[in-house]
Amino acid sequence: MRILRRQLMDLLDEAQHQQELDMPPPRLRAALLHDSLKLLPHPDSAASKERIVLQSRTISHGSLHRHLITIRCPDQAFYLNAIKGYLQRSNIQPINQQTMVATMQCDEEYCDVYLRHPDQQSDDNFMFIALHLSATLVPDSETVCQNISAILRAVDLSIC
Numbered sequence: 001m002r003i004l005r006r007q008l009m010d011l012l013d014e015a016q017h018q019q020e021l022d023m024p025p026p027r028l029r030a031a032l033l034h035d036s037l038k039l040l041p042h043p044d045s046a047a048s049k050e051r052i053v054l055q056s057r058t059i060s061h062g063s064l065h066r067h068l069i070t071i072r073c074p075d076q077a078f079y080l081n082a083i084k085g086y087l088q089r090s091n092i093q094p095i096n097q098q099t100m101v102a103t104m105q106c107d108e109e110y111c112d113v114y115l116r117h118p119d120q121q122s123d124d125n126f127m128f129i130a131l132h133l134s135a136t137l138v139p140d141s142e143t144v145c146q147n148i149s150a151i152l153r154a155v156d157l158s159i160c
Contacts, residue, residue, distance in 0.1 A: 007113045008037055014115055015100035028068065031057055032098075032130055035070040040113065041104055041126065052079075052152045056145045066095070067133040067141035073152055074159075075101050075116075075125035082155045083129065083148060092144065096132040101125050 012033065035055040055070045073079040080099060087094060101116045103124045116125050133144070 004040065004111060004113060005033070005037060008040070009033055011100060011102060011113060011115045012036070012098075015098060027059065028132065031059065031068055032070065035068065036128055036130070039070060039072040039128070040111075041072070051156055052149070054145055054149050054152075056141045058139060058141055060139065065136055065139045067131075067136070067144065069131040069133065069141065069145060069148065071127075071129040071131075071148070071152070073127055073129065074156070075121070075127045076159065078155050078159060079127065079152055080129060082151045083131070086147060086151050087131075090144075090147075093134050094131050095134055096130075098128075098130045100128050102128065 012029075035057065039053050039055055052071070052073045054072075057068050059066045059068060071079075071083075101120075102113055103116055103122060103126070104111055104113045105124075106112075116122070133141070
């Protein structure tokens with residue numbers, strides 16, 4: 001697990017560098033790493049059989065709440081476009097959005113995660129999408145997560 005954590009940290013750094021994004025604050029970076037690690041398609045986990053998995057958390061400071069939503073889905077632009085369309089229609093402005101395409105290969109001893117360029121199509125690729133939603137007075141991100149999940153499942157059904 002420690003190796004995967006280090007690999008994932010390196011991948012997030014590399015993706016941020018490629019996308020020319022500012023480094024997130026340490027608390028947000030730790031949350032993103034933790035949630036992404038939970039979403040990796042481990043061969044033994046039930047989540048790995050799912051094509052779409054979503055993790056959310058709220059970071060609060062006083063009465064302001066920021067929502068971090070991390071998604072693993074197939075590597076196809078339709079999923080990201082559907083999320084962007086939903087956010088725009090709902091007047092939700094992400095503070096930050098990061099997307100990376102990766103693949104994971106495992107043997108009996110350990111797994112390796114590799115960052116892939118979006119043009120390197122493969123059925124083994126998956127996409128991580130991390131959304132950091134604007135500060136809000138609403139402490140619960142459940143409705144937004146349910147809507148995003150429903151939209152992604154509808155996209156998935158239309159593609160399969």
